[in-house]
Amino acid sequence: QVQLEESGGALVQSGDSLRLSCAASGDTLYSYTVGWFRQAPGKGREFVARITWRGNRHYADIDQGRFTISRDDAANTVYLQMNNLKPEDTAVYYCGADISGSASVRPTEYDYWGQGTQVTVSS
Secondary structure: OEEEEEOOOOEEOOOOOEEEEEEEEEOOOOEEEEEEEEOOOOOOOOEEEEOOOOOOOOEHHOOOOOEEEEEEEOOOEEEEEEEOOOHOEEEEEEEEOOOOOOOOOOOHOOOOEEEEEEEEEEE
């Protein structure tokens, strides 16, 4: 069973950049699809980006080309680079791992989750 831990969240200003990390332990992420999701207060968990074990990437329309997901299998870590952050990006960001390795964007398809990391963007 894989355990996930997110890090890298912070309070930043509009236009700043952040890189979030999703570090895995207990198992290798190599065969999983890993996704980033976010949840703002009072809202549901929203898809941000995902990367399959083959390295295929998919982004939500909300990213508008500002986000990049990548994986370092040697480090057993997946990253989310976020540029030109906006106040509407404020949320808790979660990474999830899908053991089936599918290309799903639905949080219900993901088997394991981290505790989340807070990103707050001030205007």
